Every structure is written in structure tokens, then in C-alpha cells.
Amino acid sequence: xxxxxxxxxxxxxxxxxxxxxIELVIxxxxxxxxxxxxxxxxxxxxxxxxxxxxxxxxxxxKKCDLDESKLLSHFKFVSSGVSELIKKQNEGWAYIHP
Amino acid sequence: xxxxxxxxxxxxxxxxxxxxxIELVIxxxxxxxxxxxxxxxxxxxxxxxxxxxxxxxxxxxKKCDLDESKLLSHFKFVSSGVSELIKKQNEGWAYIHP
Amino acid sequence: xxxxxxxxxxxxxxxxxxxxxIELVIxxxxxxxxxxxxxxxxxxxxxxxxxxxxxxxxxxxKKCDLDESKLLSHFKFVSSGVSELIKKQNEGWAYIHP
Numbered sequence: 292x293x294x295x296x297x298x299x300x301x302x303x304x305x306x307x308x309x310x311x312x313i314e315l316v317i318x319x320x321x322x323x324x325x326x327x328x329x330x331x332x333x334x335x336x337x338x339x340x341x342x343x344x345x346x347x348x349x350x351x352x353k354k355c356d357l358d359e360s361k362l363l364s365h366f367k368f369v370s371s372g373v374s375e376l377i378k379k380q381n382e383g384w385a386y387i388h389p
Numbered sequence: 390x391x392x393x394x395x396x397x398x399x400x401x402x403x404x405x406x407x408x409x410x411i412e413l414v415i416x417x418x419x420x421x422x423x424x425x426x427x428x429x430x431x432x433x434x435x436x437x438x439x440x441x442x443x444x445x446x447x448x449x450x451k452k453c454d455l456d457e458s459k460l461l462s463h464f465k466f467v468s469s470g471v472s473e474l475i476k477k478q479n480e481g482w483a484y485i486h487p
Numbered sequence: 488x489x490x491x492x493x494x495x496x497x498x499x500x501x502x503x504x505x506x507x508x509i510e511l512v513i514x515x516x517x518x519x520x521x522x523x524x525x526x527x528x529x530x531x532x533x534x535x536x537x538x539x540x541x542x543x544x545x546x547x548x549k550k551c552d553l554d555e556s557k558l559l560s561h562f563k564f565v566s567s568g569v570s571e572l573i574k575k576q577n578e579g580w581a582y583i584h585p
Contacts, residue, residue: 294515298569301546305567319392350399371403373396373485380483385576387569388486388584417490448497469501471494471583478581486584 318372416470446470514568544568
């Protein structure tokens with residue numbers, strides 16, 4: 292996850308924050324890494340400041356028995372992470388698998 | 390593979406079977422999981438009933454020394470799995486890497 | 488990496504070298520596999536002859552402390568591998584994650 296976040300920062304730096312719009316969609320067990328006590332907070336703060344959006348899959352949260360309130364405030368919620376990836380590509384967004 | 394199939398079922402449920410068309414393209418050693426005695430049959434049955442299509446890479450079957458007749462009847466065959474992924478994206482399909 | 492290169496060769500064979508244009512974008516530690524003494528040279532030679540392009544991420548090289556001059560001559564350089572993947576998709580290229 293650290294590598295994925297670093298890659299996102301690199302892309303934002305490379306293209307310039309005003310030239311690229313990035314959403315990180317997270318589903319599955321990976322969501323556990325973004326609870327209140329997450330060590331990723333500084334990097335998430337930095338990326339959010341640069342316009343990156345974070346989305347969490349509600350179905351995965353349910354499956355992980357994680358309450359939305361436990362997740363870092365950086366996250367918005369989507370009903371399904373994979374559906375979100377499909378919708379975004381249909382809107383013309385590029386897709387990168389970490 | 391179980392996770393991939395479950396993810397597909399989730400997307401179909403989330404968007405509704407009449408609102409999304411899904412193809413699962415399988416190549417490489419993963420095809421071994423879909424022989425006659427596969428434990429995935431109930432889930433494949435369910436997904437097929439919801440309109441999901443399953444495609445197997447003929448090149449991979451050859452490389453795995455697997456005969457087409459050994460594969461579950463749920464599968465159609467394409468000459469190359471990766472070529473199929475390229476063609477579909479060129480037709481406007483979204484791509485999800487499991 | 489051997490599998491990825493073999494998959495590319497399969498696609499070129501399947502679709503025909505004049506019908507498909509393929510770029511392999513490499514970032515991260517994977518670049519280490521393409522230094523001067525790489526065992527992948529014969530396959531890279533073959534693929535280059537069939538029109539495949541190889542691109543290396545400069546940011547990753549820096550991070551791996553690898554000098555561009557150490558990389559096989561098959562490679563061109565891009566400032567960021569992930570940015571390249573985004574740009575290409577925006578130009579209509581399909582994306583395959585190995």
C-alpha cells in the first residue's frame with residue numbers, strides 16, 4: 292500500500308497536480324490498513340492536499356466487519372469498488388492496477 | 390479465483406444483471422481450476438444464469454496440456470486471452486485485473 | 488518477467504505483428520532484470536524485431552540507483568512509468584496488467 296501511495300505521489304509530481312485527477316479505489320482486506328490508527332495518515336494528508344480522492348468499497352467494509360466510522364476521514368464511500376472502476380472507465384478515466 | 394468470482398457476483402448484484410455485461414477471460418495455469426471436477430461449478434452456474442460469459446485462452450490450454458473437452462461447459466474459447474482483453478477494450482469495455 | 492515477455496510474443500503471433508502495436512512499460516524493481524547481463528536479451532531482440540517498444544521509468548531507475556547506461560539498449564526512457572500508462576490510455580491504447 293505504501294508503494295501504491297508513493298506511486299500516486301510520483302504521478303502527481305510528474306504530471307503536476309493541476310494536470311491529473313486521481314482516485315484511489317480500495318476494496319477487500321486492504322481497507323484494514325486505513326483505520327483510525329493508520330501509519331498512512333501523513334501521506335494521505337499530502338495526497339488529499341494535492342487533489343487525490345480516496346474511495347472505500349462499502350461491501351468490503353461489511354465483509355471485513357469494519358464500520359465506516361472507523362475509517363480515516365479521507366475516504367468517501369462507494370457501494371462497490373469494482374463497480375466504481377467500471378463506471379470511471381466508462382467515463383473515460385484510465386485504469387491502473389497497483 | 391474464488392475471490393474473483395465473488396467480486397463478479399458482487400458487481401452484478403450492485404449494478405443489476407441487466408445493467409452490466411461481464412466477461413471473465415482466463416489464461417495461464419488458472420485454467421486448471423476449471424476442469425470437470427471443479428468446486429467452482431455452483432458459482433459459475435449462478436453467474437452464467439446472470440449473464441456472465443466465461444472465456445478460456447486456447448494457447449494456455451495447449452501449454453497446460455489441457456484438452457478443451459476437459460474444461461467446464463461454461464467456457465467459450467478464444468485463440469488468446471490477452472488478445473481478447475485488447476479487443477474488448479478497443480470496443481469500449483472496461484478492464485479489471487483481479 | 489519471462490511470462491510477461493512470452494505473453495507479449497503470443498499476442499503478436501496471435502494478432503499478427505502488423506495488426507497490433509505493443510509497448511511494455513517497466514517501473515520499480517523489475518528494471519533490475521534488464522541490465523547489461525540480462526538473460527532476457529534473446530526474447531527482447533525477437534520482440535523488438537516484431538515492433539514491440541520497451542520503456543523504462545526514470546524515477547524507478549533513480550530509486551533503484553541504476554544508471555540509464557546500465558540498461559539494455561532496447562529501452563527508451565519515460566519520466567514516469569505510471570504517467571505513461573495514463574497518457575497511453577488517454578490516447579486510446581488498451582491496458583494489460585501482467
